[in-house]
Amino acid sequence: MKITNVEFVISAVRPDQYPVDALPEFALAGRSNVGKSSLINRMINRKGLARTSAQPGKTQQLNYYRVNDQVYLVDFPGYGYAKVSKVQRQQFGQMIETFLNDREPLRMVLLIIDIRHEPSKDDILMYDWLKHYEIPVCVVTTKADKIPRSKWDKHVKMIKTSLGFHPADRHVLFSSETGLGRDELWALINTTIEEAKAEAAEAHEAEEAEETAEVSLEK
Known part of the structure; x- marks a missing residue:
């Protein structure tokens, strides 16, 4: 996809703050520090629009781009970071579930997962949910x-087995550094949008x- 216009719209915490223009939405979920913001920046070809942080758990709202x-x-709060309080985790969970x-x-x-590691319990729970x-x-x-290409x-x-990955679901291999998977992911997003339009x-x-x-009949 050729990116001509990108805008950060809002950090929302309640449904009444969500955009009302009914554009299709694609949410990014994953553990804290898995690289969701870096993925967004690569997808939109902007280095700093989605803020990355060395401090896990920093994103605490639904960030709309x-x-x-x-x-x-839509960038979700990362899950699974121990230093986030129990109250915050509950709030995040309720916000995401409502959404x-x-x-x-x-x-x-x-669902964003680091290829180097087995899915966490939270990753598996999110996928099952x-x-x-x-x-x-x-x-x-x-x-x-x-990791080396030979180990991809x-x-x-390993990740698909741990998740119990359903064959009908899609998988995209991605690198925010090299751009691997960017075109494939945009193609999937565009196809999904067109299918939704056709169904509507x-x-x-x-x-x-x-x-x-x-x-x-009335006549």
């Missing part, structure tokens, strides 16, 4: 540049056909 006035990338359950423009969750509620998910294994397949297999159009046509049939 609008791209080309067509789609939102995932109720957010109509959400099209997919990108998304599958249970039938929320589309793509597993993005980041930091591919940190072995590490990806079909539903609209079905509603119109039903209304026409009802009018005919």
Whole structure:
């Protein structure tokens, strides 16, 4: 995707703060310091728009980035950081659960996992939760540049096995340093948006056909 316009919109903590323009949304979930902000910066070709930090757990809101006035990338708070208080973890959990359950423009969750390590318990819980509620998910294994290319397949297999990865789900190998996977991930996002548009159009046509049939019966 050619990026022509990117804007940080809001750090939201409540549903009434979410954007209301109904653009499709793709949320990024993952443990603290897994590289979500770096991935966003690579995806939008901006070095510093999404703030990266050496301090895990810094992101405490849902950070909205609008791209080309067509789609939102939504950066979730990282999970699994021990120094975040129990109250904060509960607040994060409630905020994310509310968003995932109720957010109509959400099209997919990108579950970000470091390719070098086995998925954490929180990663597995998040994946299971998304599958249970039938929320589309793509597993993005980041930091591919940190291990030899010859070990990619072995590490990806280990991650998929640990997650209980469903064959129908998508996986993208990614590196924020080299740009590996960027075009593939944008292609997936664009395809998902087009499929959602087609489904909405079909539903609209079905509603119109039903209304026409009802009018005919009344006559």
